[in-house]
Amino acid sequence: MNLASVRIITADIKSLVKFYEHVTGVTPIQYTEDFAELKTQSATLAIGSTNTLQFFGGDEVAKAAQNHTAIIEFRVADADKDYERLAGFLQPYIVQKPTTMPWGNRSLLFRDPDGNLVNFFTPVSHEAIENSDAGKQQKFAKKVCC
Template sequence: MNLVSIRIITVDVRKLVKFYEHITGLSAIQYTDDFAELQTKSATLAIGSTGTLQFFGGDEVAKAAQNHTAIIEFITEDVDANYSKLADFLQGRIVQKPTTMPWGNRSFLFRDPDGNLVNFFTPVTPEAIRKFDKHAGA
């Protein structure tokens, strides 16, 4: 089994697509006004409107901008460079400036426009580097 995708449900697909394109430098594939995907080497970040919930059983299946438990994580070559490049754009959304975590990743944490936590991280210890070696060149 492989995790291939995380989907964010939002009331404003266009706004989230624009945000994630800006922070990642990737271009989204916009299939409809209600659904888009940003594809990375290892997984896809899907963005769907609340209107897509009807396909899954109705409006109560998920609530937009209500996430308080998950963190969307992107591995990057240089988290400090990402911070320098994005700090002004993310003003007011930054949760944690680049910090080396006890498990060996240097982490920069912020919120997207819907309040979802996003983590850019770079492995910095030998153990963390080995762990994420398959993602080299992220």
């Protein structure tokens, strides 16, 4: 089983799509006025307007801008460089400037315009790097190769 995507439901799809395009640098695919995707190497961030809820059972299935439990996480090459690049743009949304977490990731936390919590993180400790997908791939390559 593979996680394919996470979908955010929003009342302002144009604004949210532009926000994620700006912070990620990923060009969105806008399928309709009510649905877009930002595809990354490992998963897709889908953004749907509240109009799409009719296809899932009605307006009560999900509520826009009311997430208080999930964090949308992006593994980035350098959380500090992303902070430098985005500091001005993210100023009203910053929750925490880049900080090294006890589990070894360097994390930049901010909210999107709908209030969803977003984490740009970079594994920095030896253990975090080893436990990352890239570290696991390197271990596998060594076993297979040499």
